[in-house]
Amino acid sequence: MHLHWGWLIVIYLFLGGLGAGAYLTSYAAGKGWLGNSPALKRAGYFMAAPIVAFGTALLVFDLGQGLKKPWLLIGLLRNITSSVMTWGVYILALFICVGLVVAFFTLKKKAIPKGLEGLGAILALATCAYTGLLVAVVEAIPFWNSFAMPILFVISAISTGLSITILVANIIDRGLATDEYKTTKLHFYLVSLEIVLVAFIFSLANAGNKGAVAAESAGKAISGDLALWFWVFLVGLGLVIPLLISAYGIRKLGSSAHSGHVQAAAGSSSSVAVHEEHGFAKVLLLSDAFVVLGGFVLRYVVIFAALPIWNGTLS
Numbered sequence: 001m002h003l004h005w006g007w008l009i010v011i012y013l014f015l016g017g018l019g020a021g022a023y024l025t026s027y028a029a030g031k032g033w034l035g036n037s038p039a040l041k042r043a044g045y046f047m048a049a050p051i052v053a054f055g056t057a058l059l060v061f062d063l064g065q066g067l068k069k070p071w072l073l074i075g076l077l078r079n080i081t082s083s084v085m086t087w088g089v090y091i092l093a094l095f096i097c098v099g100l101v102v103a104f105f106t107l108k109k110k111a112i113p114k115g116l117e118g119l120g121a122i123l124a125l126a127t128c129a130y131t132g133l134l135v136a137v138v139e140a141i142p143f144w145n146s147f148a149m150p151i152l153f154v155i156s157a158i159s160t161g162l163s164i165t166i167l168v169a170n171i172i173d174r175g176l177a178t179d180e181y182k183t184t185k186l187h188f189y190l191v192s193l194e195i196v197l198v199a200f201i202f203s204l205a206n207a208g209n210k211g212a213v214a215a216e217s218a219g220k221a222i223s224g225d226l227a228l229w230f231w232v233f234l235v236g237l238g239l240v241i242p243l244l245i246s247a248y249g250i251r252k253l254g255s256s257a258h259s260g261h262v263q264a265a266a267g268s269s270s271s272v273a274v275h276e277e278h279g280f281a282k283v284l285l286l287s288d289a290f291v292v293l294g295g296f297v298l299r300y301v302v303i304f305a306a307l308p309i310w311n312g313t314l315s
Contacts, residue, residue: 008058013131013299015055020127021161023048027121035179039169045106049099056092088130095123128157141306142210143217152197159190160295163288181253188246220305238294245287
């Protein structure tokens with residue numbers, strides 16, 4: 001059986017979710033849901049549209065005819081009632097346009113119109129969902145054809161978008177000027193959901209509930225030639241380690257905030273405690289890098305493990 005999609009699609013799916021997730025992170029930060037972090041409010045808006053635009057360009061490359069006969073892509077716009085690809089063209093185009101305008105307002109330090117900012121958030125969420133729906137609707141590949149796949153891609157997009165925005169925000173501010181407790185807590189919930197969804201999708205397929213071809217696809221990831229990528233880079237580095245760090249971080253940062261109030265009330269400070277907090281902040285950043293890596297490997301495994309029902313031959 002041969003593979004239908006390759007590396008360009010993997011990168012496109014990753015960048016589409018990453019950029020959309022980054023936008024949602026800045027939107028949430030702007031609403032005050034992630035604490036008071038000026039850098040976090042800006043970083044995602046700066047990255048979102050360029051990242052998604054680059055990913056979309058790769059999609060055009062993958063289509064083949066997009067370079068040789070670009071006018072054929074216009075045909076996609078006519079099939080809006082039945083083609084998921086057509087939905088994606090509209091969603092991506094609108095999101096990139098809105099994202100660029102929002103980035104311009106952010107760059108000029110001007111107030112972003114609330115309607116425009118909200119529209120961008122809706123389109124960002126739609127972009128996250130579309131990257132998963134694009135594979136889930138392919139009935140010829142039973143491993144992909146699951147209602148849980150778009151949900152997994154949405155959660156992963158938000159998780160990786162949050163991580164990349166925190167990493168860039170840290171560079172902008174030269175230090176984590178954000179509410180680490182809130183972002184760490186959100187990380188814990190997102191990674192927990194990812195683990196549940198990955199376990200559900202792969203175990204269900206591996207058990208043969210979606211047919212022999214889906215079981216073979218899951219087997220490639222769990223015990224086949226993709227096992228190293230699945231267990232070490234996705235499950236280990238991309239999910240389990242960030243989950244453990246987040247769980248520890250919630251406890252540590254929660255207790256640190258409490259002790260900080262006590263010290264402030266007593267009029268004392270501890271340089272040792274401050275040093276420890278800076279050290280743990282670096283651990284959180286490393287965890288964010290692992291989350292981004294895991295998001296990429298997730299899409300790599302999902303795409304390259306997939307096997308079609310029919311391989312295009314008669315034997």
